[in-house]
Amino acid sequence: MATETASPSIQLGDYIVIQRQKYTKLQKFGSLDTTATLGKETLELKSLLDQPYGSTFKMSVKETKPGKRGAQRQHTLELCSETELNSTREALGISSSGADNRDICDNGEAQSLKSADIEQLREECNESSKIIEKLVENSKTFHNRTEYSQEKYLRKKEKKYFEFVQIRQPTIRLMLDIFYRQDAEKIMGIRVDTLSQIISYSGVCGLGSYLLYESGTNGLLPAAMLNSIGAGTEGSLVHMHPGNVPQKQALLALKLPLEQQLRCVSVNLYSVLREFYQGGETIGSNLSVTEPTEVVREETQPETPTEDQPEAIEPSTKKPKLEEVKGEANKGPPRWQLENKRATALMHNKFDSLVLAAKEHPSSILQALLPLVKPSRPVVVFSTCKELLQETYMELKTSGKVTGLHLTSNWMRTYQILPNRTHPEVNMSGNSGYLLTGYTLR
């Protein structure tokens, strides 16, 4: 028990979460030469190979190169034990503090070290505690600061000079934090509380067959749903998207077992609906026939009109994809055609819930997909914009096909909880997006 850990080890090709204090980043560990950039620090990742996830590594400066914004430092990483991570306050043995800030003025003279001195220190010392020790030694005001203020100072300096990074295995929770912080737009502004409710209201779980349409969340929505479907279960997911190629980063990052990955069928919305409504003969003939390449060209281009989907289809991704498809087509039916067939089979059996997060107007998509959902099943529509969902609410209500309709949004606030210093965090997110939920009727 003492030495046994269940933590899997870091492998080439894995996506990894690099954490330096509160900062986290998703990175593909593609080859031994891969480096990761954290601000002004560049990390060589090769020493991570085969180490268990959850390990902490120490950064040591290897070389300093002039960069666009000051010096860029290249670091190697070295596995270290948790015990090396002790509190800076304890390491420095700070004892005296002031009672309040009456003797502190901001005149820019408090720190007697010049910035060049500090840069030099950074190259000489590997340990942040040593650098901070020098900073404290050379600060005229540090010991007059209050204990709280000293702590804040140390935290701030520690953040800057902290030399440890932790490598973690990506999970939906960690990735959502990263994506939302980096660029919420790229995941359509789906905030953590909203994503958690999409999963709840849609009822997605290990049993059943689920339908998702999303127009670009870096793979986060399909990944979250497939994660809830789980490994070694019977659940399946049809993931419809508007582009040629589904966004799959988050799905790949989860490193799910193959059998689970195969239960997520990603298909183009237009192409699969055409197949569903008028597929029969064309597909039958395609499979046996001689000219699959022709079919590819015919099918893929009209189905993804560039006017409708400017962001989803970029010329750069389109060309190689077509080439690739052609290459595959020579050996047999192209992959997308097989996926379409698998998806239509599931569509004929109907779904146990529908989740829709569209950049397009949800109304027509709902009209097309609602008939594919069994009665008494949840429907969840996400939008950052309330007006769209108001209209959709009324349409669904008048149609009588969906009941129990609710249009909701969320208010979420995090708290700093410390002895005698408990208060809400200064900043909070103002837009959770909106959810329209209901249950289908027969």
Added chain:
Amino acid sequence: MSFLKPKTHIEKGDVVILYLSVSSMHAIEAVPEIVNKKGETIPHIFQTNYGSLKVENIIGVEYGSRVELSKGWAHVLQPTPELWTQTLPHRTQIIYTPDISMILHQLEVRPGAVVIESGTGSGSLSHYFLRALKPTGHLHTFDFHESRADQARDEFRRHGLADFVTVYHRDVCNLGFTEELDGQADAVFLDLPAPDLAVPHAFKALKLSGGRFCSFSPCIEQSQRCIQELTKLGFNEIVSMEVLQQESVVKTRTLPVIDLEFLKLPKSEETTTTTAANAEESKAPKEVKKYLTSSNPQVLPGHTGFLTFATLPPNIPKV
């Protein structure tokens, strides 16, 4: 048995949601006969605001169908944890969907997870845990109230969930989560008056490879004590938050637009002959505009509880 997986038709013994309106829903058991207070077996007739329902008639009906009541109609829905939370018999205060969703997300519950919950209460959260972790995981749920634990156990059995849950009658603050569970859990959830007392037990119950922790408490002081204890034991990523859901009431409003421009002009000759009121009406035919609007209701939940989450990092020795 209707909680086990999505199904199409109502079978005898299913819990069924009788949906009358957004504000009126009932959970009923689809059995043709029940035993009344006098101990007699009588036909199961369910009374609603729209008249009575002979429950026998809904057995075999497809979920999502409309069923006739003596003075109206309703829909029958398959229960989900969300619908169950809104209709379940309250034995305690319960946690609702917005908080629960955040708990499941933060605890990273997925099929195969082993989760410890205390207390069981009315089983509102338990049903969500079970949906998320079945068919390969297991829920261990603890309550110090014996009859509540018994009721919950019976309910899980009737809902077809018995294989995935163990219900314990036990005071976890004093006695912990039993030795068998040491180092077994992926996640621990506490909803207790003194969560700090159970934190050391949670620490022992979590796997050596680490795990996630959550405590739900209505008062901030409970969170403060809990966090002190968590910090002492080496938990990190400690975050506290509040989540409140706001409903938007969607309505089409028809607003009259009144014309005030004509008041600037002197009254013309013809109008002086008739009465003033008539004249204004004939001159300014009432214009109306239609708007699709939404607004928040007058009263909203303003506080449910503080959610405190933490991570137990891997390989912390548990002496």
